[in-house]
Amino acid sequence: MSIAPATSDWFEGNGRDLPWRRPGFTAWGTLVSEFMLQQTPVVRVIPRLEEWLDRWPTPADLAAAPSGDAVRAWASLGYPRRALALHAAAVAITERHVGVVPHDVPSLLALPGVGDYTARAVAVFAYGHRHPVVDVNIRRVIARAVHGQGEPGPAAKRDLADMEAILPESVTDARRANVAIMELGAVVCTARSPRCDACPIADQCAWRLAGYPAFEGKRAPVQKKFAGSDRQVRGLIMAELRASDVPVTADEVALVCALEEQRVRALAGLLADGLVVAVDDAYQLPD
The missing domain is CATH 1.10.340.30 (Hypothetical protein; domain 2)
Structure with a gap:
């Protein structure tokens, strides 16, 4: 069903x-x-x-x-x-x-x-075309309702095939199903606190019917903490450049992070990504 x-x-x-x-x-x-x-x-x-x-x-x-x-x-x-x-x-x-x-x-x-x-x-x-759309919320609903697993695990191509099988033939109904299942995963079938009492497919959910078994498959890599990370330093440098209408000097960039090695590494990454350009001994956003 x-x-x-x-x-x-x-x-x-x-x-x-x-x-x-x-x-x-x-x-x-x-x-x-x-x-x-x-x-x-x-x-x-x-x-x-x-x-x-x-x-x-x-x-x-x-x-x-x-x-x-x-x-x-x-x-x-x-x-x-x-x-x-x-x-x-x-x-x-x-x-x-x-x-x-x-x-x-x-x-x-x-x-x-x-x-x-x-x-x-x-x-x-x-544009209203008929295609299966699969994001993290849809993957979680499919994992639970269809496969009886608490988590979707790492990305898998089978999700597109599963979603294709779920979609109605009607183009209009298929579009509605895509957004509806996505919304269900976003606000009801959430990762940490699913609200099964408010779920319209609770009686069909394989995970619920199986007694909510613990997930034993492979998990996606856990993202590193933001605080103290190179990503945070990159963000601090970007914030400094966005706030200035003129190039920001190297000395001014140095003020955003006291750890020189991390600051240099973050700045080098921003330059390589094209998010920052060097102008003499200063830095600015790209033209």
């Missing part, structure tokens, strides 16, 4: 009102939101997304701006390489697709920074 019907019915009365789910939201807005939502909570994305689309309502608008402006506008969303990739995607859309976000998965995958999930998400949520 498919979990799609009950989940879709539940979503109609319980889905969150999010900007990218509203009628008339553009394909460009959908692409921007998907870039921003990668490893970033929804509550942090919404205000930044609105600011971004007010400033750059089309790919051509962003493509015409310096890439450094995109990095500066990214502000505290984290993983600023996404801003560079999104700017590069805007340039590609402008040059290859006359400023229109493509609708097919192969063309979307050819854009900088666009992976399989993002390509399918844009094709489905912006």
Whole structure:
């Protein structure tokens, strides 16, 4: 029995009102939101997304701006390489697709920074095509409801096949099922505290029916702590550069982190990633 019907019915009365789910939201807005939502909570994305689309309502608008402006506008969303990739995607859309976000998965995958999930998400949520969309929330629901496992484990190709089998044949119903199962994983079937009492498919859930067995498979690598990490120092350096309209001297950069070896390593990584450029004995965001 498919979990799609009950989940879709539940979503109609319980889905969150999010900007990218509203009628008339553009394909460009959908692409921007998907870039921003990668490893970033929804509550942090919404205000930044609105600011971004007010400033750059089309790919051509962003493509015409310096890439450094995109990095500066990214502000505290984290993983600023996404801003560079999104700017590069805007340039590609402008040059290859006359400023229109493509609708097919192969063309979307050819854009900088666009992976399989993002390509399918844009094709489905912006253009209404029928594809299985699989993010971490959907993978968790499938692992529990279909396979009886408490966690999805490392990424596996079988999730796409499982989601394809779950989707209704109707294009409209398939789109609704994608977003409904994603929402269920985000707000009910959560990683740490699943609310089975509020779950519309509790009676179908293989994990629940099996008595919530402990997960014994391989787990995805645990992300290192942020505090004291090179990633934190990179963020401190980026914050210093975003706050300045002129190049920041090496002495000023040195003030953000007392550990010289870590600071040098973080700065070298930013330079290699193209997020920072050297100007004489100073540093700035890319032009």
